Amino acid sequence: MKLPRTAVKAANSPRQHGNPHLQQPVPSKRPDTTTEPEPWPEPIDGAALLDAIVNAFERHVVLPDVHSAVALALFVIHTWVFDVEDYSPILVITSPEKRCGKSQVLMVLRSLVRRPLIASNMTPAVIFRFIDARQPTLLIDEGDTFISENDELRGIVNGGCLRTTAIVARCTGEQHTPTEFSIWAPKVIAMIGAPPETVEDRSIPIRMRRMKRSDNPVKLRQDRIFDQLLGVRRRARRWADDQMESIKDADPSMPTGLHDRAQDNWRVLIRIADAAGGDWPRRARDAAQHLSGSHEDDESESVQLLDDVRTVFLEHGSDRLRSEAIVRSLVAKSDRPWSEIKRGRPLDQVLLARILKPFGIRPRKLRIGDGAPVRGYDLSDFKDSFERYLAPVATDAVVPDTSSIIRT
DSSP: OOOOHHHHHHHTSGGGGTOHHHHSOOOOOSOOOSSOOOOOSSOOOHHHHHHHHHHHHHHHOOOSOHHHHHHHHHHHHHHHSGGGOSBOOEEEEEESSSSSSHHHHHHHHHTTSSSEEEESOOOHHHHHHHHHHHOOEEEEOSGGGTTTTOHHHHHHHHHTTBGGGOEEEEEETTTTEEEEEEOOSOEEEEEESOOOHHHHTTEEEEEOOOOOTTOOOOOOOTTTHHHHTHHHHHHHHHHHHHHHHHHHHOOOOOOTTOOHHHHHHHHHHHHHHHHHOTTHHHHHHHHHHHHHSOOGGGSOHHHHHHHHHHHHHHHHTOSEEEHHHHHHHHHTOTTSGGGGTBTTBOOOHHHHHHHHGGGTOOOEEEOOTTSOOEEEEEGGGGHHHHHHHSOOOOTTOOOOOOHHHHTO
16 A cells, blocks of 8 residues: 555654654753853952953964954953943954954854854844844854845944944734834954955954964864853953943043044943053053054045045146046056056046045036146045045145146
């Protein structure tokens, strides 16, 4: 007699053969990261606690510099005082290549932060539901494989930095009921290459490098480190419980050389350093300057172009330039990207206009010298953007007289 298909399937199921290992769920070896540890029974010295966290990172990971260790330690404590914060920067761990230690940093972070949730890939729907349900510290590995190309996910990551805007709305259930989900949580992203500019602008950067043959960190046992660092987590919780109110009300002085968003990113960490005392207020400000201070490489492509166009006007000594003259001067700068910006080809007048258009700057017909009107740019059209996006130019800059070049 031929059995029905469902009966055949049931008969061939492993559970029907009496294998007890297949009948019972396999126990998870992962530690319980959703339950917070008991706080340490005695008051904690904040500076000593941060030193212990730095030591945990430096023991198992070869970091690029001491400033990165400082930032990591402060971010760990940020996750424990997160409930009183209104802003949370993204900790972004990058490297130029694989095998630079990013995952090792994540493993140490997972053993120190509050309520860690680590994943190598997530959809937007999973992220905001996890955050809304668990209020975790979100640790995302392999971010280069799915964040840059996912606009919705990138919007959730960016929008979750500020408490007042950390909400997404979706229709749920059979009745499509409008529902709000919180995306307010500390976030860490590890990835190869640079993050999207909007993410980078909201980040504390940790730029990893491959270790040398002479480097010799202690091998990290992923099955043990969570338990090994339990005492540090307990001390972190106790210190955070004792210091939350003072941290909430603090308005620290910020180091010079940080733009407005960088100051927002570091203010929450410098509050922690000031509350910890010792030499941590100085170390935190030094780290902020080193990791997030003004660097030319941190500028967006469009701001780099603005800066170089200003230099071209200064070099030519004129307030009106042909589009062709600007492009020729930019492409001639060997230390800048303009000679191969278009997939190996040089900048042209069309791309120049396209990059400048969002700033409200457009080419127009201009009379330069005694010739007929030509397509070009007037320096006055750049004035507002120069003031908003660029540092002031030195007042004693020598401007060569190259007016003959301008009219060619």
